[in-house]
Amino acid sequence: MNRRSAVVSLCLIGFLWSVSGATAAPVASSGQNPVARDASRQGRPVSRAASELTDEATGTAMRLTRLRSGALQIDLESGNLEVRKTLHANGDFELVLRAEGDLFTAIRRGEHVRVGRHDRSVGFGARSIGDAELDQLQEVMAGSAAIRRFRALKSMLSPSSRHTVLGSAFETIDLIVGVLRGESPTLVADSTAPATAAMAFMDNGDDAEGPTCYASWKDEVVSAWGDLKACQNSFAWYNPTRELCGFEWVLRVESAWFKFLGCSAVPIKME
Numbered sequence: 001m002n003r004r005s006a007v008v009s010l011c012l013i014g015f016l017w018s019v020s021g022a023t024a025a026p027v028a029s030s031g032q033n034p035v036a037r038d039a040s041r042q043g044r045p046v047s048r049a050a051s052e053l054t055d056e057a058t059g060t061a062m063r064l065t066r067l068r069s070g071a072l073q074i075d076l077e078s079g080n081l082e083v084r085k086t087l088h089a090n091g092d093f094e095l096v097l098r099a100e101g102d103l104f105t106a107i108r109r110g111e112h113v114r115v116g117r118h119d120r121s122v123g124f125g126a127r128s129i130g131d132a133e134l135d136q137l138q139e140v141m142a143g144s145a146a147i148r149r150f151r152a153l154k155s156m157l158s159p160s161s162r163h164t165v166l167g168s169a170f171e172t173i174d175l176i177v178g179v180l181r182g183e184s185p186t187l188v189a190d191s192t193a194p195a196t197a198a199m200a201f202m203d204n205g206d207d208a209e210g211p212t213c214y215a216s217w218k219d220e221v222v223s224a225w226g227d228l229k230a231c232q233n234s235f236a237w238y239n240p241t242r243e244l245c246g247f248e249w250v251l252r253v254e255s256a257w258f259k260f261l262g263c264s265a266v267p268i269k270m271e
Helices: 003-011 032-042 131-141 145-155 165-180 191-200 215-231 238-264
Strands: 053-054 061-066 072-078 081-088 093-099 102-109 112-117 120-125
Touching: 032 215, 061 165, 072 165, 072 215, 081 145, 081 165, 081 238, 093 145, 093 165, 102 238, 112 131, 120 131, 131 238, 145 165, 165 238
Parallel strands: none
Antiparallel strands: 053 061, 061 072, 072 081, 081 093, 093 102, 102 112, 112 120
């Protein structure tokens, strides 16, 4: 692996969302975390792969389930904040944030996205958007208590929770919120190390045929990052369509996360 690929792979699923001072767990040349592999072979629980846990720092209850449709559902509850994201194999998703009477929703269906709060909403194409739609989108999201509380909660999660599959779910939700707010993805190594370590930890191990789950996930995310930069460079900085480059990256990262969970050793309950 060259230096550029190594840096990008460390930076990419935590996906830019602020965590400080963390370092990735050691990963063997196969892409498998040797500690996780040894723990699995000796029958010890692998807490990073838990599909249900409570964060020790904030008391946040986190749960990951698979619906009968095959979709993955993430539920987060802390105080008066409730978060639910449903992710489908094709990258479609429904995201709901609720706090103090504030309800924020973001739904993607194929080439269409709709974002709403209370009785206001704005829809736009996943591959085309204008200045008017961007302005409406920011107006809908402005002052959301649910978004503010979610991001504050994410910043206070314990280090142990950050290094879990549910911790990486926090990261993907924050990425969706960020790109909808017009925030451009940036490479911040410290912010992504915990989620990257969690991915390596939950790999499928040496018995898998072909690339490991972690290696396949990393290759897709690195490829998506390269396409993101190429997309951004193809538009003038003031072109509103440039905003959709980050959103396309979100969809690819979400799809890679979905495939990783189906490939890895994460025990997911059916609902």
